[in-house]
Amino acid sequence: SAVISQKPSRDICQRGTSLTIQCQVDSQVTMMFWYRQQPGQSLTLIATANQGSEATYESGFVIDKFPISRPNLTFSTLTVSNMSPEDSSIYLCSVLAGGFYEQYFGPGTRLTVT
């Protein structure tokens, strides 16, 4: 298994600013994912972040808006840039551990943009 922590747990931000969310894993993992859940919607994959390579973004998400860093096998950051109220969501970090079948999630970062 994997234990994942995220910082901050919640934040309220002004429109036009940026927020960086940190994800720390208690073991080394190759694949990390970032998801978001907008109000009333499904958890949606933003990007896949593998250590040593550029993040791969899903359709509808771009690097300029959601830059991701993956400096080592236990840590990643997601930045939400130039925020608007539509970015108000829960952002979750996730990892694959124990093979392709076992995927674990952090507790999420609850972001409100005013």
Added chain:
Amino acid sequence: ILNVEQSPQSLHVQEGDSTNFTCSFPSSNFYALHWYRWETAKSPEALFVMTLNGDEKKKGRISATLNTKEGYSYLYIKGSQPEDSATYLCAFKGYSGGGADGLTFGKGTHLIIQP
């Protein structure tokens, strides 16, 4: 675009009653079906990973079945307790050769157990 549907969207159940809900997913390129239990401000908790048609899995009072040919899974909770109150998510993982796709989630079933 993959479509994963969960029903019902929300459910109120009396303590002690049993309940079940549904997840439907694409029946092609199936790799795995995940069930998670998610309480507010906590990490989604993995309940089951199901990979084979006809799979039945059980964890305490919770069990799940899988039909990959018709693209559905059921989650059952027997003798509901207040601590079962949570949102239950299912997530589909498709096959892309490497099996390392991200998960496609349904919107969840929000379960409230009434004492």
